[in-house]
Amino acid sequence: MRKFQMTIIRFVVCCFVMMVQGTAEAEEQQAEHLVPVDKQLSQDAVQRLFERGRQEVYRGEELETIGMPVGGIATGQLYLRGDGTLGLWEIFNRHVFTGYGRDNYRYYRPGSPVDSGFAVIMRQDDKVFVRALNKDFENVEFVGLYPIGIVRYSEEKLPVRVALTASSLFIPLNARDSALPATLFHLVVENVSKSNLRAGVLGWLENAVCIDSAKAVHALRRSRIVNENKRTLIVHTAEKAPVPKVALAPRPKIVLADFEGSDYGNWNVTGEAFGKGPAKGTLPNQQKVSGFLGKGFVNSFLGGDKPGGTLTSPPFKISRKFINFLIGGGSHAGQTCINLLVDGKVVRTAAGKNNEKLEWYFWNVQEFEGKTAQILILDRFSGGWGHINVDQVELSDEPQSGQMGPLEQLADYGSLVLAFAEEGAPSQNVRQILSFLGDWVVDLNIEENVAWPVTERHSTALATHTVGLAPGAKRSFTFVLAWFFPNHPNGHEYASHFNSAAEIAHYVLDNYERLAGDTAKWYKSYYEHSTLPRWLLFRLHSTVCNLATGTCQWWENGRFWGWEGVGCCTGTCTHVWNYAHAPARLFPELERSAREAQDFGEGFDSESGLVGFRSNRAYAADGQCGTILKAYREHQMSADNAFLKRNWPRIKKALEYSITQDGNDDGLIENSQHNTYDINFEGPNTFVGSLYLAALRAGEEMAKDMGDKRFAKRCRKIFESGSRLSVERLWDGEYFIQLVDLKKHPKHQYAKGCLSDQLFGQGWAHQLGLGYIYPPEYVKKALQSVWKYNWAPDTGPYNAEHEPERWFAEPGEAGLFTCTWPKSPYLAEGVRYRSEVWTGIEYQVAGHMVWEGMVDEALAICHGIHARYHPAKHNPFNEVECGDHYARAMASWGVYTALAGYEYHGAKGHLGFAPRITPENFRAAFTAAEGWGLFLQKRDSKIQRERIDLRWGQLGLKSLAFAVPDNFRSVKVSVTVAGKPVQNDYILEEGRLEISLKKKLVLYENQKLDVTIQQ
Ligand SMILES: [Ca+2]
Ligand SMILES: [Ca+2]
């Protein structure tokens, strides 16, 4: 790399004049640019960003938004809410799309469709108190740091204080145990009174097996309380209901309405939206409507979304078990919907799914058979999707749906367990405890074995024995919640090792010390033993939780697969996942499987080398180049060359595809480039261009590793040309622009704009130890310009003038805009999402800034995100874009590795650090291919000490690299493991110390390698 830097100095000099001129011109134009140069960051404010600080404690209203994922990786999505109750419960293999833009960037409390909880039991002086652990407590505090959530409860008049800890098992490099569909709970009860008391815990859980299909299947729910292996478990299952002795043949169906007439007949119409009679198809300005039967149907889009109205059927007798109907249109519950009224009350309701297509839906109405009812179709919404489509309302003995099948194959069929790690109290004690409780959402039962019709909701409770606690004494109670819902369309990885939720709960408790111990070890290494600011550690690790949400799937065949955000959009999209570093560094096997099964597997066109960007046959220029970079990263995160060897022919082919797009080997891609902004860039630019150049460099390195010298040379040549030409043609004096003919391509370009992602590939190159792909002076200047022109301490004024397509930052909040035009007229039809703020881009840019030494700016950007996602406003664990828990946000890990100046190449046994923050005293957790631990550095004027404290697995080492201060001109280096010297050679060049060990060594768990650098 260094040689290359020499060769580029020549054109650095000749372009410098141009840089200076550009700056002067820009200053003049700044006045009109609505992003201020003054970022309103006082020295004090900047200093505070760097302080280790205290852990944030959230209380009161702040608890409302919190939802920390506490299930395993890719096992669904279960939230620990701010008050310690569980929420969301998306563990039943549903497909849920979580919304676009403001639909999900909003203030709300995550709901909870399943009843569950814990209560503390206290007996003192013949008094018994039972208090549920939730927000009704006087003092509730949330101090969760992903993956461990902690909620503390206290009340002045209560003799106890309780701390609830909930977490999934989370052990970097151990994906399988980190992907258990289970949550571990610890409840610590402390006697804070002055006299003895007895305390215990009550836990309860609803049987929610068949949560969605309950309304359609003929089945029973069964709940058992069992004692196994000295543990007590609530085991929830479902089973086929016995077939009635005299099976009734389905009676013929009755069509209540097919809407084929010219008017609504004896249905009553109000308002304008439904018109005088059924629609005959798609209405003016409506997207194409399909799925209705015959020629007519109800469609309230008459006159657009604005009008409202109602359509009410005459009374009819419910004379069948089901009501079937077709429904489409808006998803506004209660506002664009169809309701069933019995005795004037709404007993069933359904809304559309923001889709014009009508689909079958049904209600199980057995409990109302014989009663008189009415159907009410409602349009009470005038905004987007403010209409409803309905057709073919029928009474039938059979539900109409394509989704149903045999019970055992239903998506929500399986088992659900709450296990107490010890033997529980006998049921008569539990009965007594329940008598002290108030009202419960769902009836509690304590029977040892009971079954009931699946349409009814019941919870089951178990209690621990109460134990004596002297004043000041504590006792902890351990529970495991486990679920087993294997019927995902692609299966679940966990289902290849287990057969039921009970098996999973036992596995967790059988291996408790190792699993919980390793989880705690990571948590402590990352959060507690680090010198990094606590707020920053919180933020950078918080996005890792996206792995344990609906965004990610780990299929039964071992393939890791991701949406962009929960429920949208499909296919581990190459260009969105381009930004996500966390999974590859923490669980490299998952990313390797995505490369092999998708990018170089199902999504790979072996004829051309095209990597379909959604496992399809579609090209995205940024995604194609990013795939090469990811492949190199996955190789670096491997302990040997096996991954590279297996995939090299396809990696090379994929890079050749990009070279074909370049067309003339000049290192610039000029043609149409579809990309992550969901549009195509035309002409050369450094967004795709820097990714391309970094990919060529990665290709060169991999080719060398594979002994393919010719290809390495070719990559190098194209790279050097592209690097030179980019500066010659795309440098505008302050930053890199796009060369495009706006007359020919008036839409979706950025031209002379300042794109935040303009150096995306350079940031990647640093992550992979590939050095500079453009001259460093230009890189630094461009990044300073991104800061100057695109980061606003208040996004309000800019967004007031240039409204974003979607709002991910509200006025008053700080943020980095995708693109601005400080030196040329704003392109009103320019690059899509131009005036939006994406956390994934912010982390990408911040991470890169750290590599360039712009640490203040990087931390300010990250703090902007942290402030936007403060729980007073939003769930701090859910950074959204198109959907919740957006994958791009996992770019945060790139900031973390940059702060440590982390460099790693597993196959070569190389590990290096160059802390960019408090290098005189730095500690941070790190991961490698087969092990992880803590890196420590101490520096004074004479000596610098490094320690690699391996805490899990093993680490093969052949070479090390560290940054030393400028005044360390010649040094003496010693390397030891457990006090024993390790033979080595070293060279010091420009502040970088490279140490090569004479023999490869393997560091094992709990071993420490020490390096002393003495000047
Ligand atoms: Ca019809
Ligand atoms: Ca309407």
Ligand SMILES: [Ca+2]
């Ligand atoms: Ca070219």
